[in-house]
Amino acid sequence: MPSPMAGRPLQSAQAKIAIMNKPAPEKSNWFSVQHKIAPYLFIAPFLFIFLVFGCYPIVQSLRLSLYATNGPKSHVFVGLSNYRFLIGDSDFRTAVWNTLVYTFWSVFLQLPLALGLAMLLSQKWIKARGLLRMAFFSPNLMGQAFVAVLFGILYVPQYGLVNRALHPLLPKLVPLDTKWLQDANLVMPAIVLASLWMYVGFNMIYFLAALQAVDQELYEAARVDGANAWHQFLAVTVPGIKPVAVFVLVTATIGSFQLYELPYLMLNNTAGPKNAGLTIVMYLYQNGFVTGDLGLASAIGWSLALGVLVISLFQLRVTGAYKGEAA
Amino acid sequence: MRFFTYGKAALSFLVLALLSGGWIGWNAVSDSDRRMPPGTKKLTFWVFAKVHYEAYRKALPSFEAAHPGVKVDMQLVSNDGLAARLQNAFLADLDVPDMVEVEISSSGTFFRGPLKDVGFADLTDRIHNTGLWDKMVHARFAPYTNRGRIFGLPHDVHPVQLAYRRDLVEAAGVDVSKIQTWDDFIRVGRKLTKPNERYMIEFSDSSTDNLETCLFQRGGGYFDPQGNCILDNETAVQTLCWYVPLVAGPHKIGNSLGGGQVLTKAVEDGYVLFLIAPDWRSKSFEVDIPLEAGKMALMPLPAVFPGGPRTSTWGGTMLGITKRCKDPDLAWQLAMHLYLDKPQLAERFRQTNILPAMRDAWAQPAFHEPNRYYSNEPLGDTYARLAPDVPFQYSSPYIQTAKAKLSTALVSCVQEYNAHPDRDLEPFARAALKANAADVRKLISRNPY
């Protein structure tokens, strides 16, 4: 006879009776014990690795930043001199500036484009939505390293695809021998463009999901109230996608601060002319793992972390506080 | 039961992991079986230049035949990666090769820490005891010397000439024997250059390679023998002011699109007429731009002033034996085999066009042979004649920073000149060089070692 609990891969009725007939204290002892300790057991493997390889290095890096090293073997205590050096270091300033500029464009160019694309694509009457969505998202699958290798060749002056494509359209603005990666003024636009290609589709996916979650009836109500498209956007869309938008904003910012592979590989393992492609993480890598001064690298890492923390908190505050008012 | 719990996706990953892990493990085992019959001595040898790699491959069998039981594992490593990997290997004590060829622009970086921590073996005594010191061009030991100790054997001399499209230049009615100084060259260049179509010379406006060559020719450099940064001395300022109008502004005669396939197409199209050609690069042209065989020719660098030296230097390779090498004597023997054996050197010259640092070798017949690619000129002779004039270069752990700073100064000046071609560049160039040299000095003073 099929048991009433046939769906569950558990005991038969007989076994249940057998269990119920067991002396109660014995069973409940282990059972309740394992119920109590289960979460600790589940967390344990993760916790161990998290503490050893996640938390300990964070603390250690603070300590390390007070030393100058020549590889893992020789340490010399230098106190705050690493930080003092960074403040006065023109290369570090360049790295910070480049990273900030990149983050700015990443947020204020990429995200609106992604939102716009999502809004266009979310309309019900668009044909081949799945295909279009795939098309826009596909660059993201490549990963920064491979995109960088590809674009390094696309940006070749005179013969590369980018110049060959843009020159006929904008002959005065884009001469055929435009040196995207060798001209200090063009390196950052080149990087921003490549990153745009890679990430617009990615952020578009988030916005698409957010837009789909917005209650369509709210639009109807707004239209009935006489709101035009722009007002509908402000009154219905923006509040509706707010949580996702904040999430995307914060993650895009944090991600932009960590930019490294794309410029480094596009510029062929260098920082570009006049360090135009130098980012904070690249500077960290160069100092820590090319020159070998892990202490200075840790100091750079902490500067980066502090910067990210400050800006993320600022963003959350600004958008969160606004949200509080609107509600 | 359990993995079905996670679903098909996870299961396939698990299978993939096991399969690939198994394959890798299997490969690792069978490789070590194949490669190491008992008692085999292995020498790992890293090189970064494809040209060297190909040439050495032909030289290794004779060495292994002369030393039974020895296997040389030579690996071709990208130069950009080599310095970082080697540095890491030294610092972390890992996977350090026994011998490695290091390029001149990164050799200094290995001298950063305390002298005892330098990853290369001190070869000074060996060099003097075997009489090598007198046999090789002295100037070429300098870049690999630090705090009085020599850490590498110079591979080459690398005198610099100009390679050019003889057919196009002759068709334009130019007689290169009349070009004696840079002034002559620039005059001709202004006539021949057509913006966006044809440039006289391949000069870069962002990378330091070409600027450096000109700087060395004038007696300047990055560091002096004591390791002080001389990037802002008078020679440097004058060179920069002379160089920038050649690559920027309305009358520029130099342009560079990049290397590799881009350069090939540029030369084939006649986009650049003259190329800076140290001996190693002359071979790269032969290999990479085969369509122009017979149409190219070589001429010495124009002089800075009439009667002045007509060459400079670009690049250099040292051969270092690392301290981790278990059998430095064996490594030294390989080094001698590769660098000193005269018939070897002659053969290698035929394959690489590179003039070895050992002077005696230059008398070999191979160096007098006509080179078909370069219109049958005796390539070896033309470079050997210029060898005595090759300038000195001094090393420093900060050589890479110095190069980057020079590049920064160059780019700043180019930007400034492009914006204001009618202004006098000198004050700006002086200030730019001073600021960048100061950065290098700041780094030097920071070094606690």
Add this chain to the structure above:
Amino acid sequence: MNRNAATTAGRLATQALLIALAAIVLMPLVWLIAATTKGKNDQFHYTFFAPTLSGQNYVDLFHKTDVFQHNLLNSIFLASTTVIVQLFFSSLAGFALAKYNFKGKGPLTVLMLATLMIPGQLTMAPLFELLHWLGLVDSYLGLIIPGAVSVFGIFLFRQSILTIPDELLQAARIDGCSEFQIYRDIIMPVSRPMIGAFCLISFMGTWNSFLWPQIILHNRRLFTLPIALSQMIGVYNQEYGMLMAGTLISVLPVVILFLVLQKEFVAGLTAGAVKG
């Protein structure tokens, strides 16, 4: 009538715009595929495809570099192993966070959130030293063990497990299931979509990762695809076709996986954002 015509015209224009944009976005990818079929001297003579297609680049890729097949295998091994390990650890921990209240849960969650905000590069230097002391540098263990922890993954699983009704678990406990059995037999089967998404996200992350493997791996035979390719640029700058062939091969597995796991991927990716 006018309004209809205007709307149709507007719709046509929008559709056309989207198709044009998609074409522009896909152009570099088309170029990539074309570049792999062009011979050494044809690379810049034709913008996209040459009249004759050649597979020589793929042959060269495996013969000239003589380690590419190892690099490919390495990437496969590293990525799939990391996926399994991360899956196990993250799902367990996510389950614990979602369905249990234990001492220290609050502070732990805050700590984990904090580390999400902290850029990973901060810990690179000390982690390198730590691994050096443990002797794990230049080995895959040095990549897998620190990488076994994915806080992002834990939160993903937590999100999705939170939606499983508690009654299900209670009923199972009454039936005498141990906690682990609950995890194995109820939670995981129900979370299959999230598992699919997580597998893909984790795979992509490891497959494309460059910085940390570059720091840890030194032996050429251990290199993963991104590192191998980056090293090839300087050496083989005459052979762009070969480089692009390597790039294409490196990209293909992720594309295939994505096509298979598309729906779960999107759902998983947005679950984190939309619900919290």
